[in-house]
Amino acid sequence: MMDGTETESRKLLRRLRDAMAEDRAGQARLDNITHLIADSMGTEVCSVYLFRDAETLELCATEGLKPEAVHETRMKVGEGLVGRVAKSGNVVNEADAPSAKGFRYMPETGEEIYSSFLGVPVQRLGEMLGVLVVQSKQAREFSADEVYALEVVAMVLAEMTELGAFVGEGAALSARHQQSVLLRGTTGQEGAAEGHVWLHEPRVVVTNPIAEDPHKELTRLHEAVDTLRIGVDQMLAGASGGDAEQVQVLEAYRMFANSKGWMRRMEEDISRGLSAEAAVEKEQSTARARLSQVTDAYLRDRLHDLDDLSNRLLRILTGQGTNTGAEMPTDPILIARNIGPAELLDYGRSLKGIVLEEGSVGSHAAIVARALAIPLVIHAQGLVTEALNGDHIMVDGDQGIVHLRPDDTVVAAFRDKIAMQAKAQERYASIRDKPALTKCGKTITLKMNAGLMADLPSLEGSGAEGVGLFRTELQFLVRNQMPKRSELSALYAKVLDAAKGKRVVFRTLDIGSDKVLPYMKPHDEPNPALGWRAIRVGLDKPGVMRMQLQALLRAANGRPLSIMFPFVAQYEEFIAAKAEMNKALERERILGHPLPEKLEVGAMLETPSLAFAPDKFYEEVDFLSIGGNDLKQFFFAADRENERVRRRYDTLNVSFLTFLEGIVKRCDASGTALSFCGEDAGRPVEAVCLAAMGIRTLSMRPASIGPVKNILRNVDLDGLRRVIEDAGRRGEQSVRTSALDYLRNQA
Structure with missing residues (x-):
C-alpha cells in the first residue's frame, strides 16, 4: 500500500x-x-x-x-x-x-x-x-x-x-479543442459574423504537469511569486492616492500574493511530484470549485482575486498569455468571461463579433457592442475553456448561437445567411435617401441610436434623419473618475458638429440598475432594475446633473438643443428635473454664454405610471420617447435579463399594443411629439405594427434603418391597422401571426 x-x-x-x-x-x-x-x-x-x-x-x-x-x-x-x-x-x-x-x-x-x-x-x-x-x-x-x-x-x-492524451483508436473519447461545438446563449446584439477566436485572457496550457526535479520547480515557483509580488506592489503604488476601492482590491491582491498558506500548499504539491505550473493550477482549480458553491458576495470577490492572481502567476511561469506576442487575427471574434466597456472600446471596430460567458442585455459591454454594431452573444457557458486562439468560429447574434470549429455543412449554411444579408443591405442602400413613405401616404421618421463618436458616420450612411437617442453614460462608464465638464462639453459639441444640423436628442445620465459607475460606490439592491437609477440618481445628486446640463448648453453654443430625462415615473420628477434645467440656463445667461436658439426638454416613458400622468404633464413636456425595452419588462412584470420569462411576452401582444395606443391618443390630444426607441423599433414586423398604431417616429440602431424603411415603403398601414383591430376582436393574444400573413400578401 x-x-x-x-x-x-x-x-x-x-x-x-x-x-x-x-x-x-x-x-x-x-x-x-x-x-x-x-x-x-x-x-x-x-x-x-x-x-x-x-x-x-x-x-x-x-x-x-x-x-x-x-x-x-x-x-x-x-x-x-x-x-x-x-x-x-x-x-x-x-x-x-x-x-x-x-x-x-x-x-x-x-x-x-x-x-x-x-x-x-x-x-x-x-x-x-x-x-x-x-x-x-x-x-x-x-x-x-x-x-x-x-x-x-x-x-x-x-x-x-x-492535452488529448487519451484520444485514439478504441478510446471512444473525442479530442478536446478539436471537435465542432454548438453553444446556445442569449442575443446581446443582433447580426452574424464569421472569424477566428481571440481570447481576451488567453488560457494557459500546462504541458509539463509532472516535475523532473522538485528543487528546480521550487526555485521556479519562488522566483515567479517574487515577480508577481513586485508587480502587485507596483500596481498598488500607482493606485495610491487614487480611487479608494481600487486600492482596497489591490490590497487584497497583495494579501493573497503574500499568503503563506497559499505558498505552502503549492510547495507541498511540488514535493509530491507536480511541476510549478501544475501546483499553481491545482490550487486554482480548488479555488474555482469553492467559488461555484459560495453565495457570499465578499467571499466570491476574494476567490475571484485569488483566481486572477493564479492566472498572472501561470503566465509568469509559462510565458503564455498576453505577452506571448501572438498576433490578433484579421477577423477577430472576441471571447471572454466578461469585459468592461473601456477594455471593449480599446478593441474598437476591429472586432467582427463578441461572445461572453456572462454579461446581460443591458450591460456595459452590450451597450458598447450595440454602439459599435458588433454582433454579441452572452451567456455562452463553457466557451472560454473550450475555445483556443485562432479557432474558426461563427456567431449568430440573431439566434444567440455560436458555432465553434463548425463542420462544412454549418459553414456553407452560415455563409449563405451572411451573403443574403449582404445582398439585402445593397438593396437597402438604393433607398437610403428616399423617405419612409408608406403605400397609404404616411411618412415615418426613422432615427438612429448612438452613444459614441464612432457612431456618427452612420448618420449619413444609414439614411437616418437624426439621432433619436444619444446615450451619454458611456463617457462616464469608460473612465475611472468623473469626467470634467469641459471634456463633456467638447465631446457633445463634436457630436452636434458631426450631425450637420440634424436633430440629436441627448439622454441625460442613465446609470444604476446594471450600469454602475466604477468610481461610484455600488448600492446592493435586491432588484436594481426597480431601484436607485437614472433620473432618481440625478435628482438625488443634483451636482452631477447640473454639470452635465451645463456641458450640453455650452456644447450647443447657441444651436438648437434637445435634452431628454430617462426613467421618469411621475410628473413631479419631470418638474424637478426641468427646474434643474432652468437653473442651468439662468447660470449660463448670467455668465454671458450663448443660449440655445431653441431648447426642447423631453422625457422617456419607460414606466406604465407615466402613461397615466396628469394632462398637465403632457402639455408641459416638449416630447416623449417610449423606452420600449424597460416599458415592456414593467408592463409584463417580466425581467428582460431572465430567459425563463422574457420570451413569454410578445411586443405584438394585443394588451401592449392597446396600451401604446392610449399613449398615442394622449400625445395627439396635447400635441406632444412622440417616438419609440428600443430594440423593437429596429425589427421590421414590430416597427410596421408600431407605425400602424400611430407612432410616427422610430429610433433604432443604424443597421436596422434599411430593413425597416424597406418594409414601410411596401405596406399599407391603414390595412395593417384593421388587421390588428380584427385580431383583437377575435380575442387573439398576439397579432403577430395575422400581421405576418398580411405583410406576406403585401410583398
Whole structure:
C-alpha cells in the first residue's frame, strides 16, 4: 500500500509520465494508468469515469472491475457515490461503501465485493472532467496522505485529458479543442459574423504537469511569486492616492500574493511530484470549485482575486498569455468571461463579433457592442475553456448561437445567411435617401441610436434623419473618475458638429440598475432594475446633473438643443428635473454664454405610471420617447435579463399594443411629439405594427434603418391597422401571426 510520502507520490507520477511517453493508443494508455495507480496504492480497483455530456458519466477505464463494463456503464450526475463526487466536486471517502448513503449497485461491474471507496474529482480550473476512483476489499477509510496523493494524480489526469492524451483508436473519447461545438446563449446584439477566436485572457496550457526535479520547480515557483509580488506592489503604488476601492482590491491582491498558506500548499504539491505550473493550477482549480458553491458576495470577490492572481502567476511561469506576442487575427471574434466597456472600446471596430460567458442585455459591454454594431452573444457557458486562439468560429447574434470549429455543412449554411444579408443591405442602400413613405401616404421618421463618436458616420450612411437617442453614460462608464465638464462639453459639441444640423436628442445620465459607475460606490439592491437609477440618481445628486446640463448648453453654443430625462415615473420628477434645467440656463445667461436658439426638454416613458400622468404633464413636456425595452419588462412584470420569462411576452401582444395606443391618443390630444426607441423599433414586423398604431417616429440602431424603411415603403398601414383591430376582436393574444400573413400578401 502506498504510504503517501513524497517519495512514493513522485514515484507514481514518474511511472505515469513514463506510461504517457509510450507509443500506445488512447484507450491502452488509459488502461495502463489505472493499473499503475491501483498497483501503487495497493488497491484492487482503480477506475476512471469521464463526462460524455453535461449530465452523464461513463466508465472509460478500469483495473479490477469487469472489463466488459468499460464504455457501457453510465450514470447521471448525483447518482451513486461516483455521481456524488461529480455533483459536489468533493472527495468521497467511505470505509463501507455498500452501506453508504446514495450507493448504487451496478451488477455489470462486479463492484459489490469491494468495501472501501475513495473518489476524487478530475477537474481543471473548476471545469469537472470526471471522477477518479480506487476501491479495495478491506473495509477501511483511506488516510489523508492517500487522499492527497490521489488528488495529485487526478490533477495530472485532468491535464492529460486536456492535452488529448487519451484520444485514439478504441478510446471512444473525442479530442478536446478539436471537435465542432454548438453553444446556445442569449442575443446581446443582433447580426452574424464569421472569424477566428481571440481570447481576451488567453488560457494557459500546462504541458509539463509532472516535475523532473522538485528543487528546480521550487526555485521556479519562488522566483515567479517574487515577480508577481513586485508587480502587485507596483500596481498598488500607482493606485495610491487614487480611487479608494481600487486600492482596497489591490490590497487584497497583495494579501493573497503574500499568503503563506497559499505558498505552502503549492510547495507541498511540488514535493509530491507536480511541476510549478501544475501546483499553481491545482490550487486554482480548488479555488474555482469553492467559488461555484459560495453565495457570499465578499467571499466570491476574494476567490475571484485569488483566481486572477493564479492566472498572472501561470503566465509568469509559462510565458503564455498576453505577452506571448501572438498576433490578433484579421477577423477577430472576441471571447471572454466578461469585459468592461473601456477594455471593449480599446478593441474598437476591429472586432467582427463578441461572445461572453456572462454579461446581460443591458450591460456595459452590450451597450458598447450595440454602439459599435458588433454582433454579441452572452451567456455562452463553457466557451472560454473550450475555445483556443485562432479557432474558426461563427456567431449568430440573431439566434444567440455560436458555432465553434463548425463542420462544412454549418459553414456553407452560415455563409449563405451572411451573403443574403449582404445582398439585402445593397438593396437597402438604393433607398437610403428616399423617405419612409408608406403605400397609404404616411411618412415615418426613422432615427438612429448612438452613444459614441464612432457612431456618427452612420448618420449619413444609414439614411437616418437624426439621432433619436444619444446615450451619454458611456463617457462616464469608460473612465475611472468623473469626467470634467469641459471634456463633456467638447465631446457633445463634436457630436452636434458631426450631425450637420440634424436633430440629436441627448439622454441625460442613465446609470444604476446594471450600469454602475466604477468610481461610484455600488448600492446592493435586491432588484436594481426597480431601484436607485437614472433620473432618481440625478435628482438625488443634483451636482452631477447640473454639470452635465451645463456641458450640453455650452456644447450647443447657441444651436438648437434637445435634452431628454430617462426613467421618469411621475410628473413631479419631470418638474424637478426641468427646474434643474432652468437653473442651468439662468447660470449660463448670467455668465454671458450663448443660449440655445431653441431648447426642447423631453422625457422617456419607460414606466406604465407615466402613461397615466396628469394632462398637465403632457402639455408641459416638449416630447416623449417610449423606452420600449424597460416599458415592456414593467408592463409584463417580466425581467428582460431572465430567459425563463422574457420570451413569454410578445411586443405584438394585443394588451401592449392597446396600451401604446392610449399613449398615442394622449400625445395627439396635447400635441406632444412622440417616438419609440428600443430594440423593437429596429425589427421590421414590430416597427410596421408600431407605425400602424400611430407612432410616427422610430429610433433604432443604424443597421436596422434599411430593413425597416424597406418594409414601410411596401405596406399599407391603414390595412395593417384593421388587421390588428380584427385580431383583437377575435380575442387573439398576439397579432403577430395575422400581421405576418398580411405583410406576406403585401410583398
